[in-house]
Amino acid sequence: MPQAQARAVLPVVLLGCGGVGRHLLRHIVSCRPLHANQGVAIRVVGVADSSSLLVADDVRASGLDDALLNDLCSAKSAGSPLSSLLARGHCQVFNKPEAMGKVIDAATMLGRTTGLVIVDCSATYDTVGVLKDAVDHGCCVVLANKKPLTCAYEDFKKLTSHFRQIRFESTVCTSY
Numbered sequence: 569m570p571q572a573q574a575r576a577v578l579p580v581v582l583l584g585c586g587g588v589g590r591h592l593l594r595h596i597v598s599c600r601p602l603h604a605n606q607g608v609a610i611r612v613v614g615v616a617d618s619s620s621l622l623v624a625d626d627v628r629a630s631g632l633d634d635a636l637l638n639d640l641c642s643a644k645s646a647g648s649p650l651s652s653l654l655a656r657g658h659c660q661v662f663n664k665p666e667a668m669g670k671v672i673d674a675a676t677m678l679g680r681t682t683g684l685v686i687v688d689c690s691a692t693y694d695t696v697g698v699l700k701d702a703v704d705h706g707c708c709v710v711l712a713n714k715k716p717l718t719c720a721y722e723d724f725k726k727l728t729s730h731f732r733q734i735r736f737e738s739t740v741c742t743s744y
């Protein structure tokens with residue numbers, strides 16, 4: 569059957585590929601037919617963990633392919649580093665501190681052209697700087713990680729300065 573042409577391509581960079589980040593990646597891959605029906609293609613162009621960033625060779629043209637994303641999930645589950653996927657080709661690995669600079673490069677390239685969504689599934693305050701820069705470059709930010717929202721008030725104001733560009737949810741539980 570001919571594939572429907574995607575009306576919208578949505579490039580994504582994922583920060584954090586622990587339990588939540590991996591589930592998101594698997595969900596994106598398994599929902600491709602649903603996305604296609606909606607005319608949307610989610611293009612995962614980069615995935616970062618605490619020490620490195622795996623990024624597509626040319627983030628303007630393509631993302632990490634689905635087989636690679638599945639292998640990435642398996643590798644991280646097994647405790648292997650992102651660099652173990654380098655042999656697959658069509659991707660590069662940058663280690664800290666260069667890695668976050670490369671996320672900003674992608675944000676600069678894509679934020680005001682195709683658009684770029686930065687999804688924070690880490691569990692750290694360390695992403696605040698890159699998220700603020702991404703918002704400045706016109707990117708959208710989606711947070712599973714709530715720490716960036718509980719940082720300094722100036723940072724919170726910056727992150728939420730364009731409210732259409734940020735999405736988050738949280739659950740509050742009180743026990744007596």
Ligand SMILES: NC(=O)c1ccc[n+]([C@@H]2O[C@H](COP(=O)([O-])OP(=O)(O)OC[C@H]3O[C@@H](n4cnc5c(N)ncnc54)[C@H](OP(=O)(O)O)[C@@H]3O)[C@@H](O)[C@H]2O)c1
Pocket residue numbers: 583584585586587588589616617618619688689690691692694695712713714715
């Ligand atoms: N688990 C849940 O049910 C749940 C539900 C809702 C929301 N959340 C929130 O979702 C977030 C992720 O939860 P999780 O259970 O997936 O946590 P997790 O398993 O601890 O995974 C955290 C991931 O973040 C990576 N990371 C750490 N510092 C980073 C940095 N500076 N840049 C990029 N990545 C970095 C870690 O890298 P390494 O792999 O190298 O350690 C790891 O891959 C948390 O903020 C949590 O509060 C969790």
